[in-house]
Every structure is written in structure tokens, then in C-alpha cells.
Amino acid sequence: MKKIISFLFLFVVILKLPAQKCLDISVSVMMGKLETPVDAEGSFKKCVTRKNDHGQVVIVNYGQAQVELDSMESRTVRDFSIASYAGAPSPSTQVSSQQQADAAKALADELKSMTPEQQKEWAKQMYLQKSAAGGSKTIQDDGPTMQQVMHARDIAVNQMKTVNADFTSKIQDLDEKCTNEKNTLGLGDKKKCPMDLVGMPSCDCVNKIELTRWKQVVDIQNKYNLQKTAVYQIYYAKLKAMAVEVDNTVAKYKNGDDLKSSTTKGFLFTSQSSAFANAFLVTTYCVEKISKDGTTAYVNKVNCENGVYDISCSHQ
16 A cells, blocks of 8 residues: 555656656666566465464565565655656745645646546646746747657556556456455364363364365465466556557657757656556556465465464364
């Protein structure tokens, strides 16, 4: 959830603050850090683990690749945020800073309520107003340049968002089916287990019963994770192709250095930062959920096999 909030923060700060030069990055290349998910056992083997005081295997993290992905995403969100505020005048009081944040949020909410056509018209009017305000001294980019930058912005802000909405819907549907199927599994009858003198069931018996269930959970999780991975690969390809288009536009204008108008530079910056946010928002969630759900099921199976999943029993 924290990561999602960080990505959404980009959609607020990039729409209101002064134009900045794009970051020296390639969103499509960065997407290469997203590893295609594997089955539950494979996800577990990537993890760093430890054993607690009860001898249970506990997950420390989900592997070096995931750690590096999290670090890259956090660093890039920070860099975009710093770039967004770099050209803004320093507020003299906390109140003025809050007013800037409120204005940025209000504009972001307004833009989200618009259709793509309305957003394009808003951008056009904003461009014309700023050009008129500058009078004869205003330096403008030519029509084809502005058109190409606005096309990149439409891809990053609108088209990628639409793809992500469809992507999210399909993953949520599979999650719901997976949960429903797991809920049909029985818990097993532990009353048949041998009891000690105070009525506690044998740990060996209890954990064998639990093992039967967790093996079934792993199988169900693998079945749906395989389907989610297939969906992920389809939408990853779509999002990456869009990111490539945005990257190419950013590179063509040398991160904004070859643009004359500050307005056009602002739109190019918005294109790049929105492309980054949309490229990783749902893809990262999907990869992490497949890995974590599979790993959770598998580590419980392992602890059952080691006789330590359920410790509220008798070892005697």
C-alpha cells in the first residue's frame, strides 16, 4: 500500500509544479527489473529465511531481485519528486507550502474527472494562455513538436491508465476465484489424534493433518498464479510498448533540452513521470502478490513437514 501511495503521489506533483528537465532514465529498460513470477516452490527458494525460537521457517525478504526492484522504484519516485519541486519558489511559510499542495491535489482531482478529449483541450488552452501571457517574448515550439509531446503525454497519462484498469480487473477476478476455492477446503479432524494426559493432541498428528491441507493450498495457489502470470505477461508487453514510445519522445528532445517552451517541457516531464508510475503501479503489485501468496502457502507446507506449523500441541 505504501508503494502505491508513493506512485499516486507522482500524479499530483507532476501536474501543477513548474516544468523541469526529464530524468536521465529509460522507463522501458527499467521494466526489465520486473522478474516473471514462478511457482510457489520457486518463489520460496528465492527468499531469505530464518528460523524462529520454535524452529519455524520465517520469511525475511522475498529475494535480492525484489529488494533491488523496491530500491529502484523508491529512488526513482524520490528523484521525480525532487525534480518536480526543484524549480518551485521556496515558500516563506508552512501555510503557503500547504496551499501549493492543496492546489496541486485539486488540479489532479479535476483532471482525473475529465475525459481524454477534455484533458487534451485543457492542455491546449493552458498552452495558449501561457503563450499569450508572455507576449512577443514567449518562445514557442512548432506544431508538430507540440503534437508529438502531447501524444506521448496521452499515452502515459490516459492510455496506460486504461490498460492498468483492465489489468487490475483481471487479476482481482482471479484472486477472488482462488480465495473461494481455498475456502472450500476442510480443516481436518484433529479429534482423532492421540492425546496426552491433559488432553493436548499429538504435534506429529496435528501437523500431518495440516500438511494435507497446505499441500492442497499450494496446488490451488499454483493453478491461479499460473493464470495470473499469463495475464501479467500480456499486460506487461502492452505497457512496455507504450513506455518505449514515451522513452523515444523523451530521447528525441534530449530530456527536454531541445524544447523551447517551458509548457512543452512540462508536458514532456509529465509524460515521463506518468509513464514510470503507470509502468510499475500494477505490474509490481501483481509480481509481488504472486510471489508472496505462493511463498506463504509453501512455507506453511514446509513447517508442517518439519512438524512445527502448529505448536499448540504435545510433543510427548
